[in-house]
Ligand SMILES: Cc1ncc(C[n+]2csc(CCOP(=O)(O)OP(=O)(O)O)c2C)c(N)n1
Ligand code: SF4
């Protein structure tokens with residue numbers, strides 16, 4: 001069995017020292033080992049941004065695509081070979097701005113994919129512009145007078161889109177984050193894990209200390225029931241989205257792969273594609 | 289006796305025009321006639337004039353005709369809009385319900401048949417299509433049993449009572465018109481056909497069928513005219529072969545999902561038209577950069593913007609050839625017949641894997657939606673070639689932390705490819721410039737080597753029938769160049785040019801990009817004058833010809849961009865004038 005070290009490669013991340021994304025990388029490596037994966041069984045598909053580089057820093061199969069499109073690419077991979085474990089990942093701009101349309105529909109589709117967002121409330125790679133996650137009044141290079149748009153709540157959106165697994169974590173809490181990613185990998189359906197992952201270079205407001213002060217950790221509420229959709233929605237609103245832990249999980253709903261007519265357990269990529277003469281003639285007969 | 293004739297049915301959209309055409313042509317196909325259809329429709333579901341025209345012949349035909357022999361009209365508008373096409377002595381079969389009148393300028397025979405009334409008497413006006421097609425059939429003097437057989441097939445699963453009613457509708461339509469006309473019309477007596485039922489389908493169905501035969505098992509797409517039938521065909525078929533179709537949220541998702549699935553080892557396609565192609569541009573670059581196979585079908589329609597969404601055009605050529613930012617290798621092929629639609633899909637999937645590049649298959653609305661007879665298709669002619677795809681058993685073990693050289697520099701520029709899941713094939717793929725193992729690299733030397741590797745992959749590419757030539761004259765007065773659905777029309781015009789003493793050669797360019805320069809050059813040399821014929825306003829194909837093969841001094845363009853396909857007479861006239 002592979003240990004987390006086997007999910008390391010010798011590529012040095014180009015993230016700034018102290019960037020939250022390092023811990024997300026470590027958590028993915030640990031979780032992958034903990035659920036018993038081998039590197040070749042995992043495909044990490046990422047978007048564009050500082051965070052998007054993550055697929056290149058994990059020893060597994062990986063594809064670093066285009067801005068905002070990690071999810072449709074990841075869904076294509078999963079459809080092609082459901083025997084693979086597929087992680088999609090990227091930044092808050094990648095998933096909640098340019099890629100928001102895909103996020104909502106990937107949630108609805110509910111393929112068995114784990115989507116990890118590194119949410120730093122800013123655009124890191126392009127050097128500090130506002131993101132849909134930025135707070136109102138937040139000053140950035142593109143909002144010198146402060147952001148005047150409402151902050152997007154991905155958790156509420158995910159809930160209303162019918163998500164079957166919604167979690168949030170903080171990159172400093174490696175233990176919780178690892179456990180949540182493991183839970184996401186084990187969940188049979190689409191899992192959204194939004195991770196507060198501070199940008200130490202461009203976001204001087206939402207810092208590690210700021211998160212520590214403002215986060216409500218659900219792990220401290222043993223009575224919290226993550227299978228209760230209404231309670232989950234309430235908790236998100238009550239905490240203004242500043243909560244961590246497993247917020248909601250629906251284990252009843254079948255994943256997309258299980259609902260597609262004619263889909264087999266064996267990955268499509270591993271099936272034979274040559275038609276027999278008999279099959280071909282049947283197809284032709286319909287046109288006579 | 290005649291060897292071919294043209295029939296058209298017109299009415300309001302949603303009124304049974306489509307189904308009348310379907311049942312009538314299905315019956316003709318049973319007798320072995322060759323058919324070529326054209327659909328004129330507007331971008332709405334109910335209401336708005338629509339008409340379907342079929343050309344019926346005892347020999348293969350590949351073009352719509354200039355004129356019309358029989359017009360079936362469900363309303364006066366259909367007569368007003370189409371009667372001018374009737375040749376002298378033509379016939380109009382119209383619903384008596386609207387008291388049809390022929391324009392004075394039209395020299396044709398009018399039969400007013402109580403189409404709606406008969407249908408309603410039999411229970412429902414929905415049966416208008418049966419009455420109308422029955423009347424048409426009877427005028428041609430064709431055997432009624434054959435028609436009834438087709439009716440039985442269409443309605444068999446709805447039970448014998450329904451079949452019987454429809455057969456009765458056909459009979460009543462036939463009887464009524466025969467009484468008026470005093471029997472079948474001699475002028476429309478068709479020579480007997482060979483009796484061999486032909487494959488009969490639209491281009492989009494041939495594309496769907498070809499994809500299944502090519503081993504395509506996934507499609508991701510967003511609905512759009514005139515591409516949707518490909519998706520609708522595949523969603524019925526792919527589940528039988530373990531695959532499926534995903535209707536995505538947009539074309540960006542469609543193309544990127546297809547990239548993901550191809551990367552993971554499944555032949556996957558998407559299909560769209562101009563607006564969707566525009567949305568796919570960035571992703572096409574990703575496929576080019578990551579050397580991921582990808583097949584896109586672009587069924588062209590009238591642009592720009594929403595343009596003429598249900599009309600013929602060939603104006604996306606530049607977008608397909610030049611589209612995406614930066615420089616990537618890409619193949620654009622243009623099927624020019626219904627058979628091409630089938631075989632070119634196998635070619636497209638093979639090319640995409642052999643060269644690890646995006647392949648765009650371009651059709652036009654007439655080729656995609658025109659229903660026509662198709663030669664027998666053969667599985668024996670198909671070879672699935674997955675290029676340098678290496679499977680697990682062929683891979684040697686990687687050292688600890690070593691990556692598979694997915695972008696290994698090779699003599700032909702194509703690197704071995706593995707798919708996720710293989711134990712010894714671990715590597716990273718990125719749209720960022722990368723080294724041989726797929727790791728990001730900004731090294732100048734590496735950049736140049738990788739660009740050269742990708743861009744030389746297609747050097748010298750000549751696909752099957754890259755240029756289809758019918759150029760018997762060593763020195764012709766005229767060389768006519770076309771693409772897509774226009775070939776049959778050009779050939780009909782050429783046979784008329786012969787009568788004028790004008791010799792002509794004809795080439796159809798099927799490999800649009802990379803351009804088959806040498807072949808085209810040789811053909812240019814064999815003609816005094818060259819006409820490039822295309823359905824767009826800016827002569828995009830002619831520009832490619834001039835750019836690559838030269839001949840600017842003798843090339844003239846014949847363009848049509850009013851939304852309708854060329855007619856043989858138009859091509860004939862234009863060529864005669866230019867000669
Ligand atoms: C189509 C397109 N538009 C714009 C960009 C430029 N761009 C790259 S990353 C990015 C935003 C990055 O923010 P986020 O997704 O939050 O990732 P982070 O860098 O913060 O991790 C932008 C706008 C691009 N690469 N592609
Ligand atoms: S700019 Fe911000 S997000 Fe990007 S690597 Fe640096 S700290 Fe991380």
Ligand SMILES: [Mg+2]
Nearest residue numbers: 091092122123
């Ligand atoms: Mg960000």
